[in-house]
Amino acid sequence: MQVWMNGSFCDLDEASIPVTDRGFLLGDGFFETMRAHEGKIAWLDAHMGRLDHHAELIEFPLDLLPETEEVESVVQTLFEQVHRKDAVVRMTVSRGPGERGILPPDSPDPTILITAAPFDPIDPNVGLVVATSEKVRRNAHSVAGSIKSTNYLDNIAAKQEARKYGADDAIILSADGHVAETSVANLFGIAGDSLWTPDEDTGILCGLARDYVLQWAEEAELEISTDPKTPEELREFDAVFTANALQGLRVVDRIDGYVVGVPASTFFTKLALKVEESLCNGIVV
Numbered sequence: 485m486q487v488w489m490n491g492s493f494c495d496l497d498e499a500s501i502p503v504t505d506r507g508f509l510l511g512d513g514f515f516e517t518m519r520a521h522e523g524k525i526a527w528l529d530a531h532m533g534r535l536d537h538h539a540e541l542i543e544f545p546l547d548l549l550p551e552t553e554e555v556e557s558v559v560q561t562l563f564e565q566v567h568r569k570d571a572v573v574r575m576t577v578s579r580g581p582g583e584r585g586i587l588p589p590d591s592p593d594p595t596i597l598i599t600a601a602p603f604d605p606i607d608p609n610v611g612l613v614v615a616t617s618e619k620v621r622r623n624a625h626s627v628a629g630s631i632k633s634t635n636y637l638d639n640i641a642a643k644q645e646a647r648k649y650g651a652d653d654a655i656i657l658s659a660d661g662h663v664a665e666t667s668v669a670n671l672f673g674i675a676g677d678s679l680w681t682p683d684e685d686t687g688i689l690c691g692l693a694r695d696y697v698l699q700w701a702e703e704a705e706l707e708i709s710t711d712p713k714t715p716e717e718l719r720e721f722d723a724v725f726t727a728n729a730l731q732g733l734r735v736v737d738r739i740d741g742y743v744v745g746v747p748a749s750t751f752f753t754k755l756a757l758k759v760e761e762s763l764c765n766g767i768v769v
Contacts, residue, residue: 507578
């Protein structure tokens with residue numbers, strides 16, 4: 485298995501980082517996870533735009549990131565070893581080696597890694613069981629929480645907690661106790677012909693699948709609400725689902741042990757199909 489690191493391909497077991505790498509020592513870096521179908525990344529321009537946004541927030545020089553055309557070429561090469569129609573591609577960016585201390589070097593020498601691994605799409609109607617995290621809360625003012633930081637400890641802790649409850653994923657609340665997101669996806673609720681999702685000020689990481697769903701809903705002239713909800717209030721929806729740029733949409737069957745919504749919702753099924761078509765064709769709504 486090969487990976488791409490710092491401008492060249494190498495075998496996975498030969499790839500290495502310096503012991504002074506800030507991404508390893510301090511979580512000083514970010515990443516992006518992308519879906520590739522038959523060698524092409526879905527929503528690539530949007531993913532590259534998010535990488536730029538991550539870089540700007542932590543004052544990482546944009547000119548050190550790979551160009552879109554280079555990423556396309558790298559992924560096509562890595563895809564040849566996947567032997568599936570779909571792959572999960574991850575680009576990880578660390579600020580690279582640095583002196584001891586918190587402040588980064590003025591001229592970073594980053595570590596940039598791109599990997600590809602087989603991915604099997606999941607039927608969106610195979611329901612998720614989720615449980616509300618008691619440990620973790622989202623902070624709307626957190627820099628790390630507003631990007632895909634290489635420090636993912638909050639998400640890891642929430643996922644571990646969910647597993648102890650016998651759930652697939654965790655619902656993470658905002659600082660004031662309202663529903664924010666799961667450990668890996670954004671949340672939506674369907675009520676009749678209207679759509680609900682948590683507001684950005686809950687501290688969520690707004691994903692590309694969330695953007696797609698909201699844009700589709702606006703073009704369909706559906707009512708969209710972002711009013712605060714508690715986990716208990718989610719039970720009132722016709723359907724609850726998650727949105728993630730890798731997995732697409734997934735219906736939620738149970739929240740904290742309670743059955744939620746109607747999995748066979750026509751609204752959800754239609755929307756899930758559109759998202760999956762977009763992920764396979766790379767077409768943004």
